[in-house]
Amino acid sequence: MDFSSIVSALPDLLQGMLLTLKLLVFAVAGGIALGTLLALARLSSNRLLSFLAGFYVNYFRSIPLLLVITWFYFIVPFMLAWATGKMHPVGAFASSLVAFMMFEAAYYCEIVRAGIQSIPKGQVNAAYALGLNYHQAMRLVVLPQAFRKMAPLLLQQSIILFQDTALVYAVGLMDFLNTARSRGDITGQLHEFLLFAGVIYFVLSFIASRIVLRLQSKLAVGQN
Amino acid sequence: MIRFNKVNKWFGRDHHVLKNITLEVKQGEVVVVCGPSGSGKSTLIRTINQLEPVNDGVIIVDGITITDPKTNINKVREEVGFVFQHFNLYPHLTVLENITLAPIQVRKMEKAAAEQLGVELLERVGLLNKKDVYPAQLSGGQQQRVAIARGLAMRPKVMLFDEPTSALDPEMIGEVLKVMQDLAESGMTMVVVTHEMGFAREVSDRVIFLDHGEILEDAKPEDFFTNPQHERAKQFLRQILAPMHQ
Ligand SMILES: Nc1ncnc2c1ncn2[C@@H]1O[C@H](COP(=O)(O)OP(=O)(O)O)[C@@H](O)[C@H]1O
Ligand SMILES: [Mg+2]
Numbered sequence: 001m002d003f004s005s006i007v008s009a010l011p012d013l014l015q016g017m018l019l020t021l022k023l024l025v026f027a028v029a030g031g032i033a034l035g036t037l038l039a040l041a042r043l044s045s046n047r048l049l050s051f052l053a054g055f056y057v058n059y060f061r062s063i064p065l066l067l068v069i070t071w072f073y074f075i076v077p078f079m080l081a082w083a084t085g086k087m088h089p090v091g092a093f094a095s096s097l098v099a100f101m102m103f104e105a106a107y108y109c110e111i112v113r114a115g116i117q118s119i120p121k122g123q124v125n126a127a128y129a130l131g132l133n134y135h136q137a138m139r140l141v142v143l144p145q146a147f148r149k150m151a152p153l154l155l156q157q158s159i160i161l162f163q164d165t166a167l168v169y170a171v172g173l174m175d176f177l178n179t180a181r182s183r184g185d186i187t188g189q190l191h192e193f194l195l196f197a198g199v200i201y202f203v204l205s206f207i208a209s210r211i212v213l214r215l216q217s218k219l220a221v222g223q224n
Numbered sequence: 225m226i227r228f229n230k231v232n233k234w235f236g237r238d239h240h241v242l243k244n245i246t247l248e249v250k251q252g253e254v255v256v257v258c259g260p261s262g263s264g265k266s267t268l269i270r271t272i273n274q275l276e277p278v279n280d281g282v283i284i285v286d287g288i289t290i291t292d293p294k295t296n297i298n299k300v301r302e303e304v305g306f307v308f309q310h311f312n313l314y315p316h317l318t319v320l321e322n323i324t325l326a327p328i329q330v331r332k333m334e335k336a337a338a339e340q341l342g343v344e345l346l347e348r349v350g351l352l353n354k355k356d357v358y359p360a361q362l363s364g365g366q367q368q369r370v371a372i373a374r375g376l377a378m379r380p381k382v383m384l385f386d387e388p389t390s391a392l393d394p395e396m397i398g399e400v401l402k403v404m405q406d407l408a409e410s411g412m413t414m415v416v417v418t419h420e421m422g423f424a425r426e427v428s429d430r431v432i433f434l435d436h437g438e439i440l441e442d443a444k445p446e447d448f449f450t451n452p453q454h455e456r457a458k459q460f461l462r463q464i465l466a467p468m469h470q
Pocket of ligand 2: 267
């Protein structure tokens with residue numbers, strides 16, 4: 001084993017990690033936002049809305065993420081061209097980001113939905129009784145409690161998403177893993193680079209899961 | 225202030241929970257609703273702010289026909305406070321935030337003014353020192369007093385109470401009833417579902433006895449307690465006034 005070339009590759013690896021994290025942060029934010037809308041739609045009394053959201057969720061949960069990423073890479077430019085009437089270069093980062101958001105939203109939706117359903121009906125009744133409308137009751141009373149309850153699960157899902165970001169190699173993005181792999185190839189030290197990447201993924205995921213555990217026990221204490 | 229005219233409600237197809245309810249509550253009146261468990265008391269009181277919709281009949285609150293589908297029900301709910309058996313305080317907000325939420329969001333009150341109001345109301349229910357704690361840190365009796373303050377913060381014209389003391393430990397019932405009595409004396413129109421017969425006797429202007437979704441008695445407390453008309457009411461009173469049989 002010879003780890004010498006890793007040191008000189010560190011700036012590149014850092015660039016890769018920044019791309020991974022950027023993808024992660026935007027995908028988590030967008031995925032949770034879209035997932036929350038989907039959850040509200042699934043729980044809506046409007047049958048059509050609820051059916052469509054249900055279909056969306058089940059569809060995206062039934063296909064491989066890799067398929068969505070490659071598919072969006074080809075399809076997003078066409079969708080934009082269709083919507084705006086001219087061709088835009090979109091790039092692998094943007095199309096991957098959309099793919100992650102839409103794919104993960106299906107999973108976040110189910111978590112948020114369970115969270116909303118776990119809030120006692122009396123909370124909504126109390127909000128309505130004070131004259132709040134549906135949107136206010138959701139935004140101010142139900143969702144803050146649901147997110148608090150579901151924070152560990154949302155974080156857990158985000159750790160999975162962190163690992164899944166490595167799939168963007170399929171559309172040629174230089175994320176952390178792809179950078180490590182390519183530098184390993186060039187220097188002939190592929191094993192060392194992959195080992196190093198594995199350690200970094202492990203350490204980051206491990207720290208995040210410790211946070212999940214801390215959060216879980218803190219929430220268990222704070223319950224009334 | 226509140227008028228029911230031939231109100232009927234079914235749960236499902238054949239569970240007739242409110243049968244031809246006709247009732248009037250005048251401004252400033254305190255009306256106690258009692259009756260056996262499952263007789264429809266909660267359903268009745270919840271129809272007054274349409275937490276339960278009805279199937280037919282007319283309900284008028286403060287001159288507004290709330291059973292009219294064109295009525296903006298949120299507007300009516302602003303004028304009607306509701307206190308629940310299980311308090312239903314918002315656990316993620318402090319006591320003061322629980323109280324100011326609706327005035328700020330619904331009445332569009334300035335935050336500072338709402339907080340001032342909240343402080344006054346907490347003083348009134350004797351819990352000013354708890355304004356920054358979370359509901360989980362309060363006893364049941366304290367939570368219910370906060371819930372009453374929360375309802376009052378909307379400056380409602382009517383306050384509804386659904387068994388406000390029945391989830392409380394016995395030693396806490398008194399503090400909540402005291403707050404309700406003060407409220408009654410301040411002239412608030414109140415409808416109170418309760419089995420606290422002391423409160424009914426001393427504070428209320430009228431007692432309504434509900435059985436199987438029907439109003440069997442609607443009388444002044446002295447008449448209700450000394451001379452109930454229906455056998456079911458007599459039986460109910462015997463059970464509830466008898467010393468604890470255990
Ligand atoms: N959401 C509901 N769906 C179906 N039945 C209900 C519902 N709420 C109450 N009921 C039934 O209606 C009847 C009256 O209930 P309720 O008004 O809660 O009675 P009370 O408050 O007097 O105990 C009971 O038989 C109860 O089981
Ligand atoms: Mg009840």
